[in-house]
Amino acid sequence: MDWKQLWEILSAADNVPIVAMIPLLAFYMYLAWKQAHANDVLIEQLAGDAALAKTHHRKAWPFQPGWAKEVHVWPFLLRIEFLAAIIVTIILMVWSITLNAPLEEPANPNLTMNPAKAPWYFLGLQEMLVYFDPWIAGVVMPTLIIIGLMVIPYIDTNPLGSGYYTWKQRKFAIGTFLFGFIILWVSMIFIGTFIRGPGWQWFWPGQTWDHNRLIYEVNRDLPDLFGITSNWGKGIFGAVVVGGFFAVGGLAVHAFFRRHNPKDYKRMSLLQYSILMTFLLTMLGLPIKMLLRLLFHIKYVWITPWFNV
């Protein structure tokens, strides 16, 4: 266990934000879960008691008949905003006094940094470069992430859970978002920041960053495992495998979605449903491709003269 190495990584000035973000995220997930749980309990109670549902104010927070439903923005909101601004300023001041922004040697195109890392919030995408060609990891994926986020309001047809925390009313939507945000985005950033060392090799936390380490990995393409050698054969084989993933995966997701979200399934138009399927399967394909690489040393699945997947 190389504690010095671990400390060097954890305390590197630019890594501090991601170190700070993990407990912050844990805290806010707890806060959200607490309120979602309280609301879910209330929803269950109201669903079982029609009389109460008519008179209850329908929030987990207490409310008494005499209380005003609205409060003045001044001072009740503005004082909070003012306080928040002061607290953020204090945090920022203390942080800026105690920790210096990094400044390396002057830029030198002849001396490559090893590892050369992007800013922490892009490390998830940089990590993707291990598993995909640059045009997918660097161009297609960011585009898909942005478009995928943008279509969310138009494909989520569930009218429940608008304006309050809940889990039971929106299991599918929240589960999917947590998978995309926590598993794919944040943990990829975590790997890129803390695990990847010189040569973008995998170093466990506490393992010394050995700049001379060589790993003799033989990554093979999937068609090679099946003894396919001709270019045409590889292209067709890859198309069948990738197409098969979308077909079989799509059918599996369809079977699941139809049973567990019958109302959403009924509400969705064909266009909404196909967009949901496309993005969901692409997102699921990501960890599958990663596992193929990490566990089975498979580089490409689909090889064509124009692109490789």
Added chain:
Amino acid sequence: MPDEKDPNGKNGKSVGLVDRIKTGVKEDLESLKTDFPAKAKEQVELLKKPSKTQVFLSIFRHKHDDTPRNRALGVLSNVFLHLHPAKINRDSVRYSYTWGMGGITFYLFIVLTLTGVLLMFYYHPSKVQAFRDVLYLEHDVPFGKLLRNMHRWAAHLMVIAVELHMFRVFLTGSYKKPREFNWNVGVILLVLTLLLSFTGYLLPDDQLGFWAVTVGTNMARATPGLGNEGPFAPKFITPYNDVRFGLLGGSIVDANALLRSYIWHCIGIPIIASIFMILHFWRVRKDGGISGPAAVVLDSEIKEAKK
């Protein structure tokens, strides 16, 4: 008959110019003695109530007694506060619902603008001077190091705050009808925040920024159709006219890339982001204020649209 009392009349005693001046001055002196103490007294009384002065009333357009009307006017008649409604749902002020992340993001943008403008006074976006300017800023400019640190960390904090804001908006289902469009504006603002941070990364012109931007823009080389190493690129796309060339103003990360990065960072993206922020805040109000905390809705209460 001429008026006998006419001082200039033939029958009356004529009054000379000197006498007239004498009486006049006497009257003036008399008025100093009587009027000024009275005016001074009045003035002191007025100064005791500064909120009654014309200057004050011209700036603040309403009274400040603690009445509900004045509380509302204090928000509505203030250009900086009038984005708020006068009154809000009593539960909307709960920190546990919004986490305050949207507001914190905006506050950090303001901090970044202020510290950024101050940094611009000391920075030349040229290969010769950029790195030296940062050294100068760190070692010679009073509070220069603090200024740079604050800019750096506020930028990182802003990325965190934006992501947490988006997380909260998702978890509360706040993107649902009628707020679909504002969610999209928010996604664009997220991208702009990341781009702002990324363009700033190169500016110190050190190894960290140089290689981060090299890694980042190398991906642009692989853009399908538009990058010289990307799939489906036509034959005429070369390293000297592809999309990476356009981003860097050259085929390598050099002086032009520094200048482009600087202009995007300090002028281009902040203006675009400001426009989207205006839209974002305006839509928050137009879409009915913040989404909640709303009353919970039961599954049995949803009326399905007939198909």
